[in-house]
Amino acid sequence: MSKHSVVVMGLPGSGKTTFLAALWHLVSEKEVPCKLTYVSLQTGNIEHLHEIASQWRAAKKQERTAQGGDKLVSMILKTEGGNPQTVTFPDVAGEAFLRMWGLRECDETVAGWLKEPGVLLFIHADKVTVPNWVIDEKLLMEDLGLPLEADAEPEKVVDWSPDVAPTQVQLVDLLQSMQTEPLNVGPRRLAIILSAWDKASGRGLSPEQYLARRMPLLDQFLKHGLHSDWETRIYGVSAQGGDYDDDNTKLADAERLRDIDVPSERVSVVYAGGKSNDLTEPLQWLLT
Numbered sequence: 661m662s663k664h665s666v667v668v669m670g671l672p673g674s675g676k677t678t679f680l681a682a683l684w685h686l687v688s689e690k691e692v693p694c695k696l697t698y699v700s701l702q703t704g705n706i707e708h709l710h711e712i713a714s715q716w717r718a719a720k721k722q723e724r725t726a727q728g729g730d731k732l733v734s735m736i737l738k739t740e741g742g743n744p745q746t747v748t749f750p751d752v753a754g755e756a757f758l759r760m761w762g763l764r765e766c767d768e769t770v771a772g773w774l775k776e777p778g779v780l781l782f783i784h785a786d787k788v789t790v791p792n793w794v795i796d797e798k799l800l801m802e803d804l805g806l807p808l809e810a811d812a813e814p815e816k817v818v819d820w821s822p823d824v825a826p827t828q829v830q831l832v833d834l835l836q837s838m839q840t841e842p843l844n845v846g847p848r849r850l851a852i853i854l855s856a857w858d859k860a861s862g863r864g865l866s867p868e869q870y871l872a873r874r875m876p877l878l879d880q881f882l883k884h885g886l887h888s889d890w891e892t893r894i895y896g897v898s899a900q901g902g903d904y905d906d907d908n909t910k911l912a913d914a915e916r917l918r919d920i921d922v923p924s925e926r927v928s929v930v931y932a933g934g935k936s937n938d939l940t941e942p943l944q945w946l947l948t
């Protein structure tokens with residue numbers, strides 16, 4: 661049996677756990693056709709998968725993946741007419757990636773996972789911290805009649821810190837680390853998942869266009885900064901189909917999703933002008 665692994669990356673809140681929950685529902689319930697089919701579950705963590713998939717089915721938000729509580733999920737999946745392949749899916753707390761950017765530190769276990777040839781990089785389409793133009797800020801301050809930063813009281817000036825950096829800056833740095841020793845392992849496939857695509861699709865842009873508009877630095881890095889033996893695809897993925905609620909709130913969107921008879925139909929994956937319910941599409945590409 662061939663052993664392939666996919667590593668899942670993304671800052672905190674980028675949609676990683678939700679994707680894994682929906683993926684487990686899709687491959688275990690077989691309600692819609694998928695490119696990869698489920699053979700068996702390898703090591704541990706069936707409880708974790710059951711727990712997150714039952715939250716997902718109930719249209720309830722996932723608990724935050726606790727720091728240090730990284731879950732390693734290994735599934736055996738089969739490609740169309742192909743051999744069973746082991747997909748190791750570490751559900752790493754996003755803080756691990758924040759630490760890489762902010763403190764230049766990486767846990768040895770996480771570093772081991774980051775050497776896999778298949779990379780799924782999650783970006784929450786609706787929560788991108790975009791860079792602001794100095795000129796726009798200045799005009800806004802003038803319109804509001806507020807003093808410019810240079811005139812403001814010194815104690816009100818906020819110092820720069822790594823976590824206020826724009827999302828695209830943090831992600832480009834992470835990708836650069838993956839091309840540098842000790843994480844540089846040669847050719848890789850990178851599937852960028854723009855998660856919560858239901859929040860972005862109303863703008864009528866393709867996932868590539870959306871990424872280029874909202875994160876031009878990342879877009880240019882993907883086109884010209886990656887080693888030539890890396891291949892990239894950009895997917896728009898809605899693993900929920902809309903907003904989920906929690907135990908204290910009720911959302912109309914979540915009610916609508918709970919009413920869909922076949923839960924797998926909440927999911928949509930947009931790539932190259934096509935649309936499906938199949939979350940295994942990017943995985944299948946990473947595994948071939």
Ligand SMILES: Nc1nc2c(ncn2[C@@H]2O[C@H](COP(=O)(O)OP(=O)(O)O)[C@@H](O)[C@H]2O)c(=O)[nH]1
Pocket residue numbers: 670671672673674675676677678679721722723724725754782784855856857858859897898899900901902903904
């Ligand atoms: N509207 C919408 N929200 C989503 C979707 N996927 C994830 N989210 C929300 O994004 C937030 C972060 O998701 P989560 O999976 O916990 O991110 P993680 O920290 O990367 O594991 C949660 O509030 C999710 O409900 C989606 O497809 N649509």
Ligand SMILES: [Mg+2]
Pocket residue numbers: 676677678723724725753754
């Ligand atoms: Mg999580």
